[in-house]
Amino acid sequence: MDFTYWFPWKYLGVRFQGAGLSLSTGTFTVTENLNGVRQASRTGSVSTSAGVLTSDLMLRLPLDDFWPGVHLAPYLMGGMGVIFGGNSASINTRFPDLNARFNNATHMRSSPLGNIGGGLEYRFTPNWAIFGEAGYNFVSHGGNRGANTNFVQSNFGFRYAF
Secondary structure: OEEEEEOOOOOEEEEEEEEEEEEEOOOEEEEEEEOOEEEEEEEEOOEEEEEEEEEEEEEEOOHHHOOOOOOEEEEEEEEEEEEEEOOOHHHHHHOHHHHHHOOOOOOOOOEEEEEEEEEEEEEOOOOEEEEEEEEEEEEOOOOOOOOOOOEEEEEEEEEEOO
């Protein structure tokens, strides 16, 4: 869900957006070896939830200003936010040793992120519109350069302007 406010001069706005995610893996097998001796082997999958909250500065160009009857408005966005995750009971109960090795990775901490992107909106009426957009999210890991969890987020749907 997002809430956008366009300032009276209609080319600049701010947006607050939130999204819920369901994250899951395919089936995988974990085999533990201790001094060359196989200790245990487990097969399963893991799922958890996560969320993304962002605030953006929006720049748009309503093409109606230049071509009457063309109800398109391309826009750019950029801002900051946070990504956070919930606990995954499935990895804690099925693979407790794996979870311990990764320093309780399933208790995801919140990480700041920056995002940039753009989109296109078409207004059917002054109040109803359809839109599509994509943004690239840069996730910070506090100096952990090996982690690459940047992602692309795409949104589409209907908008209602109050």
